[in-house]
Structures are given as structure tokens and as C-alpha cells.
Amino acid sequence: MRFVAIPTDVVAGYRDGGPDANGQVPERQVAEGGGNPCRHCLGMIPERAEMLVLAHRPFPAPQPYAEIGPIFLCAANCEAGGGEALPAMLASPEYIVRGYGADDRIVYGTGGVVATGAILTRAAELFADPRVQYLHVRSARNNCYQCRIER
Template identity: 80%
Template sequence: MRFVAIPTKVVRSYQAGGLDANGQVPERTLSDGAGNPCRHCLGMIPEAAGMLVLAHRPFPAPQPYAEVGPIFLCADACAAGGGEAMPAMLAASDYIVRGYGADDRIVYGTGGVVETAAIAARARELFKDARVSYLHVRSARNNCYQCRIDR
């Protein structure tokens, strides 16, 4: 299984002023250094670093289950994060881990709140279900999209 960031092509568009999922230009601000995870490098955006705030839909097309929500990105180009290791931005919190089918719709009964230390075990358990094609990791407090997990 691998943790997957928002694709670089999508991020570069946002960083260049491309419109977000709500048709708005991403807001540019400075990170306060706490609680600003970049969904591309999968690390925390350092204090006083440029940051984008925007609406993102981590699905290929609009449909009833294609949630849109706020995310943060580094304002300047950053390297894509991801891989088999737990991303740094997921440290010390609790998250919703939820399965989606090949049709990009929620697989009912797969969502649950887990602490960081249990994400990998929960992902392995959910991937035993043949209906689950991929997972989302979302904030348990605000439901904000964090990253995707692929088999």
C-alpha cells in the first residue's frame, strides 16, 4: 500500500493561480506553522512560509459522493510526497479512513475514526474487501481531505 499526494500537475495549476473546485483563485497567505499540512509534499508548511488555501475535489469528476473541501498547499513548488511510509503531516491526531470503489463512491461500512498509529493496520484491513479500490484519509475533526492510500 502507498500514500498518495495530490498529483503534481494539479498542484502546479493551483500554484500558478488556476481555479479551484469552486471556480475561485486559491487564497495566498502565510502559514502559522501549526496545523497547515500540504497535500502535495505531505509535510507541514513551515511557519511564515507561503501557503495556498483552496477548495479541492479529490475525485476525477463531480458526482454525489465527490466531496469538495478546503485544503492547504505550499505556495511555492514542492516535491511530491508519498510512498509506503506514513506521511509526516499525519503525526499525532485522529483521522477518518474510508474506502471508495472503482466507481469513486463510498463503500458503505468502511469509514471509521482511527489514530495515526492505527492507519496502516486499518488500511490493510479495508483492502481485504474486494469492493474497495482506494482509501481517503480525512481529518476526524473537520473532514478535510489529507491524502489517498492505494493498494
């Protein structure tokens, strides 16, 4: 099981001014510190660092279950994060963890709010279901996409 960031080529397109999922140029803002997780390095964007704010669709194509939502990215180049350990950006007390099938649609009954420290355990439980191909970790308060978990 591993945590996966938004692909570097997708992030590079956003940094170069390419359109987001709504067809808009990503906004440039200054990070307030502590509350702006980068979906590429999977760390927190440092206070007063420039960041991108944009709409992202973490699915390969539009379809009814392909949610679009706001995310933050470091405006400067950063290394792609990920791996087996819980990413540093997951600093809230709880998150939504939800399973998706090979068709990129929600596997009903898999979504729920999970304490941050229990994400790995819940992910292992969800991956025991053969219908689940990957998971999303999303904010428990606003449903914002955080990262993906793969087998």
C-alpha cells in the same frame, strides 16, 4: 500499499492561479506553523511560509459522493510526497479512513475514526474487501481531505 499526494500537475495549476473546485483563484496566506499540512509534499508547511488555501475535489469528476473541501498547499514548489511510510503531515491523534470503489463512491461500512498509529493496520483490513479500490485519509474533526492510500 502507498500514500499518494495530489498530483503535481494539479498543484501546478493551482500555483499558477488556476481555479479551484469552486471556480475561485486559490487564496495566498502565511502559514501559522504546525497546523498547515501540504497535500502535495505531505509535510507541514513551515511557519511564516506562503501557502495556498483552496477548495479541492479529490475525485475525477463531480458526482454525489465527490466531496469538496478546503486544503492547504505550499505556495513554493515542493517535491511530491508519498510512499509506504505514514506521511509527516499526519500529526493529529486520529483521522477518518474511508474506502471508495472503482466508481469513486463510498463503500458503505468502511469509514471510521482511526488512531494515527493504526492507519496502516486499518488500511490493510479495508483493502481485504475487494470492493475497496482506494482509501481517503481525512481529518477526524473537520473531514478535510489529507491524502489517498492505494494498494
